[in-house]
Structure formats: structure tokens, C-alpha cells
Amino acid sequence: MNTHGSHDASAAGGFALLCPCVRGKVLVVPLDGSSWVNMQVLLEELHSRGHELTVLRPSDAWYIKAQSPFYKFITINSSTGFSEEDISSFTAHMLQQRLQETSVWTRIALEYGNLVAYYEMNTLMAEMVEQMFENETLMQDLKDSNYDLVLADPFVVAGVLLAHRLKLPLVLTVRWTIQGEGHFVIAPSPLSYIPVPTDIQSELTDKMSFMQRVKNMLIYSYTQFQIWYTADPVFKPLVHKYFGPDVHYMELFQAADIWLMRNDFTFEFPRPTMPNVVYMSGFQCKPSRPLSKELEQFVQSSGEHGVIVMTLGTLVAQLPEDITEEIAAAFAQVPQKVIWRYKGKQPSTLAHGGTNGLQEAIYHGVPLLGLPLMFDQQDNFFRMEVRGVAKVLDISTVNRQVFLQALQELLYQPKYRENMKRLSELHRDQPMKPMDKAMFWIEFVMRHRGAKHLITESYKLSKIQYYCIDVAVFLLTLAALSLFMFMKTLTVLWTALSSRLKTKQE
Numbered sequence: 182m183n184t185h186g187s188h189d190a191s192a193a194g195g196f197a198l199l200c201p202c203v204r205g206k207v208l209v210v211p212l213d214g215s216s217w218v219n220m221q222v223l224l225e226e227l228h229s230r231g232h233e234l235t236v237l238r239p240s241d242a243w244y245i246k247a248q249s250p251f252y253k254f255i256t257i258n259s260s261t262g263f264s265e266e267d268i269s270s271f272t273a274h275m276l277q278q279r280l281q282e283t284s285v286w287t288r289i290a291l292e293y294g295n296l297v298a299y300y301e302m303n304t305l306m307a308e309m310v311e312q313m314f315e316n317e318t319l320m321q322d323l324k325d326s327n328y329d330l331v332l333a334d335p336f337v338v339a340g341v342l343l344a345h346r347l348k349l350p351l352v353l354t355v356r357w358t359i360q361g362e363g364h365f366v367i368a369p370s371p372l373s374y375i376p377v378p379t380d381i382q383s384e385l386t387d388k389m390s391f392m393q394r395v396k397n398m399l400i401y402s403y404t405q406f407q408i409w410y411t412a413d414p415v416f417k418p419l420v421h422k423y424f425g426p427d428v429h430y431m432e433l434f435q436a437a438d439i440w441l442m443r444n445d446f447t448f449e450f451p452r453p454t455m456p457n458v459v460y461m462s463g464f465q466c467k468p469s470r471p472l473s474k475e476l477e478q479f480v481q482s483s484g485e486h487g488v489i490v491m492t493l494g495t496l497v498a499q500l501p502e503d504i505t506e507e508i509a510a511a512f513a514q515v516p517q518k519v520i521w522r523y524k525g526k527q528p529s530t531l532a533h534g535g536t537n538g539l540q541e542a543i544y545h546g547v548p549l550l551g552l553p554l555m556f557d558q559q560d561n562f563f564r565m566e567v568r569g570v571a572k573v574l575d576i577s578t579v580n581r582q583v584f585l586q587a588l589q590e591l592l593y594q595p596k597y598r599e600n601m602k603r604l605s606e607l608h609r610d611q612p613m614k615p616m617d618k619a620m621f622w623i624e625f626v627m628r629h630r631g632a633k634h635l636i637t638e639s640y641k642l643s644k645i646q647y648y649c650i651d652v653a654v655f656l657l658t659l660a661a662l663s664l665f666m667f668m669k670t671l672t673v674l675w676t677a678l679s680s681r682l683k684t685k686q687e
Contacts, residue, residue, distance in 0.1 A: 205329035205627040208349070209236045209252065210340030213261070214268065217244045219443060220334065220354060222465040224251050226616055227623065235326070237339070239309060243268065255319075259309040261302070261337070271298060275555045276500075276576075295380075299411040303338075303359065307419045310339050314346065314423055323347055329627045335363065338416060341433050345424065350631040351437040352623055356444065357557070358434060359416070360408050366431065367440055369453045376450070377401045378560045386567055387450035435640030438632040439622045445615075447543060447608045448564060457635035459622050463608060464615035466544035476520075483518035489588075491521040492538060493554070504579065511585035515592065539565060546605035548597035550587055552576055569600040 207227060211220040224234055234252035238245040241260045260267075274294065313319055324347060331349050333340020335358040344351035355363035362378040364370055376385035377400045385397055412430075420430040438457060445462035472480060480488050489512070493500065500508075512519045539561055542549050549571035551562035565571035572587040591597050613621070626632055645651050 203329075203624050203627045204231045204233070205624070206233045206327065207235070207623075208323070208326075208328040208331045208343070208347075209234055210331065210333040210337055210343060211236065211238075211245060212334035212336045213243050213245055216334050216336065216354075216356075219465055220332075221251075222616075223332070223354065223619060223623075226620060228252070230620065230624075235328075237343075241267070257309055257313060259305075259312050261305050261309060272555060296407060296410055299407070300415070303411055303415040306338050307415045310342050310419060311422075313339065313343065320346070329630075330623065332623065335359065335366075335434055335437075338419075338430070341437070342420070342423070342430075345433050345436075350626045352439045352441060352626055353434075353437045354441045354443060356442070359412050360431060360434075361404050363440060363442060364449075364452060364454070364458075367435060367458060368455045371453075372397050372401055374450075375452050377404060378557060379404060380556055380559060383560070384563050387452075432640050436636060438626050438636065441619050441622065444540075445608065447604050448539065448561075450564075455635075455637060457632055459618060461615040461619040463540045463544050464619050466541050469545070479518060479520075483516075486516040486518070489515070489517045489519045491519060493522070500576075504576065507579065507581045508584055510581040511588060514581075514585055515588060517592070543570075543601070543604055543608050546598070546602045548591045548601050550574070550584075550591055552579065568604060570597055570604055572597075 209220065209224065211217050224236070228234060228251040236245065236249075236252045236254045238247065238254055238256055239261045240256055240258045242256075247254050247256060275291070323343075328347070328349055331340055331344035331347070331351050333344065333351065333353055335341060335353045335355055338359055341351065341353075353363075357363065358366050360366055364375075365377070373394060374387045374389065376383060376387070376389070376397055379400055383396065383400055385393055389397060416430040420428055420433065424433070440455075440458045442458055442460045443462060443464075445460040448462060471477070491508075491512075512521075539549065549562070549565055551558075551565070551571050551573040553559040553562050553573065554576060559573075562571055562573045566573050572591055574583060574587055611618075622632075639647060
């Protein structure tokens with residue numbers, strides 16, 4: 182159980198007095214994998230504050246277990262494509278494609294495979310929602326449970342639709358949605374200075390040249406194609422069936438009361454945001470704790486050189502054997518001891534880039550050597566590289582010499598550690614701890630049955646209305662009519678004047 186709440190008792194005493202305690206019932210609809218690791222941290226804290234939690238999980242859940250001291254659970258006899266077998270197969274395929282990426286056609290084949298995989302995943306999610314909504318017993322039980330709030334990951338459409346179906350306030354924990362990065366769904370996102378986060382290697386910052394803005398526009402256009410191909414055909418008819426023909430599925434996402442963003446502006450480039458967006462980057466990070474006796478002995482045995490920690494993240498357990506051997510050979514040439522979470526064949530001689538790992542590195546002030554494999558890892562590491570706290574390698578070209586050179590640069594050039602120390606100081610210098618911020622807003626929504634006063638009305642507007650295209654057309658039409666009438670009047674006056682002059686001359 183997370184005992185985090187106890188250490189804030191004195192420091193946040195005024196906070197506790199200002200915010201009357203609530204003991205709510207929360208229905209949780211999470212995303213499996215690394216996102217569940219994040220969600221679980223929130224659930225432990227909510228449980229420690231006395232809230233009653235119920236987690237809705239599919240029968241093929243991988244990380245979301247059916248036993249926990251922190252929550253009850255409801256298992257839906259349905260698949261969402263997030264079983265260990267499904268994810269392992271998908272990640273292995275993506276990794277293999279990345280290793281073979283030598284031509285434009287290979288890249289196109291990879292992207293097409295991704296599109297098909299996302300479409301199939303969305304289809305499974307939609308089928309689960311339909312199965313739930315058609316289960317009258319389940320829906321009645323959910324209504325009778327009198328939940329105060331739905332806490333959901335917007336990459337899983339079930340949580341959003343279920344909240345609206347049950348007419349409950351909705352809080353989202355966000356990095357990605359079914360339409361891409363969260364900010365692009367909820368906040369103004371001018372493409373002139375906001376690079377589109379994607380698994381495509383864009384390497385764009387908030388300072389773009391003309392050609393980079395062209396590139397950003399093309400990437401945005403491709404993401405819109407992805408939405409059209411993988412999400413619209415699945416979720417439009419689903420939402421029309423249960424919420425009416427005039428409701429677009431993204432309206433239901435945009436109507437969420439609070440968006441708890443799992444990042445902040447030590448990671449994001451400066452950009453517009455919204456009143457109901459709350460940044461809680463690093464909420465899962467904790468001060469260092471004593472190591473086990475065995476691990477402590479291993480760390481101390483490295484002496485003054487320190488320790489290197491390598492992880493492939495939540496979803497990737499191993500690399501191809503030849504790459505593993507190359508990396509291990511590079512590690513063997515540095516004096517630091519190495520701690521490596523790995524499930525493949527042990528190298529004979531003997532990182533990843535998910536949001537969690539990067540935030541923990543920022544929190545602890547540790548430079549990064551990046552080996553992005555899939556999804557958002559390439560974009561995440563690039564953001565760290567431009568801040569001068571990371572070196573990024575390409576897995577398709579990495580070998581022991583390249584890996585060792587990058588490793589030594591990070592270890593022996595002080596600028597990386599100094600830059601990361603500054604980034605860590607900026608991240609930690611906040612008026613309220615990220616976890617306390619997240620708890621405040623979740624409980625705020627419970628106390629007030631929502632946060633409608635923070636939600637913009639913009640999501641109810643069509644694109645024509647949002648960009649004032651109708652107003653522009655109206656004003657241009659008026660201007661054109663005015664100009665036409667002015668010219669017509671001048672023509673009539675000129676004709677009359679010419680006629681009068683002609684008459685006088687005669």
C-alpha cells in the first residue's frame with residue numbers, strides 16, 4: 182500500500198483544512214500495460230484516502246490483475262487486444278520491422294501494418310462497449326452502485342462512453358487518446374510552432390523553419406488520415422447507436438470534467454492549454470528508498486564509478502540476440518556496474534523511451550541514453566535530446582562501438598548531468614506535489630459533481646464555426662455586395678453625369 186499520504190500531513194495541513202474530506206465511489210476504466218502502472222499509483226493513493234474503487238477489466242487483461250487490496254473488480258468477458266500474447270506479438274513485429282527499415286516501401290508497409298492493428302484494436306474496444314451496453318444486468322448493477330465518478334484512460338473508449346451512459350462526472354488520466362496526443366483533442370494547437378507528437382521520426386521543435394512547418398503539416402495530415410481509417414468507421418456508428426445521430430464520439434471525450442495530463446512543461450514545448458487540464462508529471466515518482474541487501478552490495482561494489490540502469494520498458498522484454506550481445510559487449514568496457522531488466526537469453530558477456538522512464542529520470546536528475554523501439558519513444562527521446570540531457574541511438578544501426586561511444590559521452594561529459602540537474606530542479610519546484618494536485622482535482626469533481634465551469638463550449642462547434650469560416654464568408658459577402666453597390670452607384674452617377682454633359686454640349 183502506498184503510504185505517501187502520511188508524509189504530507191504536516192506540510193499540507195492547510196490544504197486538508199481547506200478541502201473537506203470526501204469518501205467517494207470511483208469506477209475505474211484503465212488501459213493495460215505501462216498506463217496501468219500509472220493508474221495503479223493513483224488507485225493506491227485514492228484507497229489510502231478512503232475511497233472505494235472498482236476496476237473494470239477485460240477478461241484478457243495482462244497487467245490488470247483480478248486480485249488487489251486496493252480495489253474490487255468487474256471482469257468483462259471480452260478482449261481488447263491487450264493480452265500478453267497479443268502485445269508481445271505486436272511489439273515483436275514492430276521491432277522486427279524497425280530493424281529492417283531500409284527503404285520507403287518498408288516504411289509504408291510498417292505504417293500500413295500499424296493502421297490495420299489499430300483498426301482491429303478499436304474494433305475490439307467497440308465490441309466490448311456494445312457488449313456492456315447490451316448487458317442489462319451489468320448496466321443496472323452499475324447504476325445501482327451509485328458511483329460518484331468515472332476515472333478513465335481516454336485511449337480506452339469504454340470509460341468515456343460508460344461515464345456518459347451512466348451520467349457520471351468524468352476524469353481522464355491522459356497522454357494519448359484514440360485520436361492521438363491529448364492536447365490536440367482538447368486545446369488549440371497551432372501547427373506553426375507545435376510539433377505533432379507521433380511515432381514518425383519528425384525531429385521538430387517549437388522553432389520551425391518554413392520547410393519544417395511543411396513537414397509538420399504533412400505529419401498532421403497523416404494523423405488525420407489515421408483517424409479517418411482506424412477510429413471514425415468504428416466509433417461513429419457506435420456512438421450514433423447509443424447517443425444519437427447528432428453526437429460525434431470526440432464530443433464525449435472533450436466534455437470530460439478534468440484532464441490529468443501525465444506530463445508538464447519540462448517535457449512539453451510551451452503551448453496553449455485549457456482551464457480543465459491539470460499537469461501531474463512525475464506523480465508516480467518517489468524519493469529513493471533503501472535497496473535490498475543483495476542489491477545494495479552489488480551497487481556498493483561499483484565503488485566511485487556508480488551504476489547504470491537499463492530497461493526496455495513495460496512491453497518489451499527482450500531484444501534480438503545479436504543486438505543484445507553488442508550492447509552487453511559495450512557495457513563490459515565501462516567500469517560502472519549495470520542493472521538490466523531483461524527476460525531474453527542471457528548475453529555471453531555479461532534504453533527504451535516511455536513516458537514513465539523519462540519522468541523518473543528527470544525526477545532523479547539522471548542523463549539518458551535512448552534506444553527508442555516503438556510508439557512515442559522516438560518523439561519522447563528527441564524532446565530530451567534537444568534539452569541536452571540525452572543521447573539517442575538508432576536500433577537499426579547500433580553496435581558496440583556506437584553504443585560505447587554514446588555511453589562514454591554521457592558518463593564523462595558533465596554538461597548532460599548539469600542539464601538534467603537543472604531540468605530536475607525545474608520539475609520539482611512546484612507549489613503542490615503532482616500527486617496532491619491529482620488527488621485535489623479528483624476529489625474536487627466528486628464534491629461538486631463535475632467541473633462544468635472549466636469546460637469550454639468549443640467542442641460543440643463544427644470546424645466551420647470554430648474557425649469562424651461562416652463569419653468570414655458572411656463578412657466577405659457583405660464586403661463584396663457593398664463594393665458591388667458602390668461600383669453600381671458610381672456607374673449610375675457617371676452615366677447620369679455624362680448624359681447631362683452631353684445634353685449641355687448639344
